[in-house]
Amino acid sequence: MNDxxxxxxxxxxxxxxxxxxxxxxxxxxxxxxMEESKERMSKICTQIAYLEKIAGKRSxxxxxxxxxxxxxxxxxxxxxxxxxxxxxxxxSDDSQKFDFDF
Numbered sequence: 260m261n262d263x264x265x266x267x268x269x270x271x272x273x274x275x276x277x278x279x280x281x282x283x284x285x286x287x288x289x290x291x292x293m294e295e296s297k298e299r300m301s302k303i304c305t306q307i308a309y310l311e312k313i314a315g316k317r318s319x320x321x322x323x324x325x326x327x328x329x330x331x332x333x334x335x336x337x338x339x340x341x342x343x344x345x346x347x348x349x350x351s352d353d354s355q356k357f358d359f360d361f
Contacts, residue, residue, distance in 0.1 A: 313319055
């Protein structure tokens with residue numbers, strides 16, 4: 260029986276993170292990523308600030324359900340975006356492993 264504890268799972272994830280951090284990256288591609296992501300994050304944060312201003316307006320009215328739907332939509336898309344980025348690190352070196360267990 261495989262008794263994997265939460266602590267074991269956390270340790271495995273921490274080991275995976277350490278391995279990922281030691282993986283070499285192309286400095287030019289990384290610089291391009293940083294430039295593009297910084298620009299896009301700035302635009303996203305600006306738009307979120309505009310959205311937040313709506314809450315303080317007296318000329319609009321909304322329900323709790325409206326707010327829940329709006330943030331559920333945003334959280335869903337943000338989660339999908341994160342999954343897309345993180346997919347690169349999932350089982351990234353499984354193809355290079357050789358298992359001697361037959």
